[in-house]
Amino acid sequence: MDIELDRGSPVPLYFQVARQIEQAIERGELVPGSRLENEIELADRLGLSRPTMRRAIQELVSKGLLVRRRGIGTQVVHGQVKRRVELTSLHDDLTRGNQHPTTRVLEHETRPASDDIAVHLGVQPGAPVVRLVRIRYAQDEPLAILRNWLPASLASFTTAELEERGLYALLRSTGVHIRIASQRIGARTASGEEAHQLGIKRGAAVLTMERTAYGESGSAVEFGAHIYRSDNYSFEITLVERS
Amino acid sequence: MDIELDRGSPVPLYFQVARQIEQAIERGELVPGSRLENEIELADRLGLSRPTMRRAIQELVSKGLLVRRRGIGTQVVHGQVKRRVELTSLHDDLTRGNQHPTTRVLEHETRPASDDIAVHLGVQPGAPVVRLVRIRYAQDEPLAILRNWLPASLASFTTAELEERGLYALLRSTGVHIRIASQRIGARTASGEEAHQLGIKRGAAVLTMERTAYGESGSAVEFGAHIYRSDNYSFEITLVERS
């Protein structure tokens, strides 16, 4: 395995190393179960300090690609490399998967926060919030009903923009960056209206997801209560033991 | 905020610090939005090096409790502290929540691996695997149907032990430690038999979860295909932006 470093690049060294080891795994150069060189050798060979090399490896351990054991070494995990659910929006995910997402905006209006929404967003009840209801399509098939609430001060976009781009992308372009999200995933049967909007039968099972997203200062940016068709959507998650 | 360190303890210093900051947040001494001292001061005050102090803070950032910004500082995240879904078993979760889990074992037998299961476990088709079917109750209410497959060499427990303890606890006590798990969460409607076993109506929505768990050497330890009642179970997840 050869790794090339660009010390002039703004990309941190540990990240360059992690990325290239990850690619070696993806390309099959590092096969599942095989052992990496020990971190001291690797660090020496690349002209890095040991802490920097450790950090690169740690990146991949916490992604679930590598496993380390004291006294043994570092090994590549068996099993196909599944990508962890990152903190991304549905729109981004679909775009990346060439699913051609489109959006229809059903509601887009400012109203006073109900008690429930105020709690989720950490604002005063009655404070102005923007309520959005959208239907998201993938390859012209309805996939999800998206209901969102945001503090009105953050929702400086037009309905037309919402039809074009994802909510998170719009927030990013106005300087709002989402750092943490806490979600709850459940299931229930679809109501008649929901079934109609999603193009499924009344009583079909749907996935539900409630999410509160927090921005750079740790305050709530968005609360969402979404419904997904269960016949063409599921959530994938990778859990790694916190060492 | 005062933090006490025990340098004689086998518990790492960064962990002692992280735990005590976390407790200060839980107790409300550090309120949401408030800023921590900068890491250099904290390190000096506690007699630690800066990297060690950074690591303690980083623990809490990746748990979603703190947010850091260059040039600004470190702040406590708004919103109630929700515990992240850790890599634990359902049995452990229920025990921790005083839900008094009990288990009924419906099947417990060794058979050759089907092609499908062989792929999930990374073993040869036809290799001996143990198949388990259990119903998990919480406070005497059925909660989930648990179907699991394990390489036969790892399943050295009795049916009676399975009725008493969770699968992960049994594996731990035989020296098998789970490090990584990859799950997929979906929904569908319950079949007649499933509905009967779970005490719900036929056609009710259920949550489905498929999971492959990997052990210390990175090889598959267990594959599970579980069904949860959606009226009393949901999955909670906290996502943190990978910096």
Add this chain to the structure above:
DNA sequence: CAGTGGTCTAGACCACTGA
């Protein structure tokens, strides 16, 4: 025993933020 990763130190320089 030799080899591995886990923890910790004491510094250094840089990039970004806000006043």
Add this chain to the structure above:
DNA sequence: CAGTGGTCTAGACCACTGG
């Protein structure tokens, strides 16, 4: 500008694993 976190170095000692 001063203050913050982000990255990186060059060591040190320890704990655990296997033969």
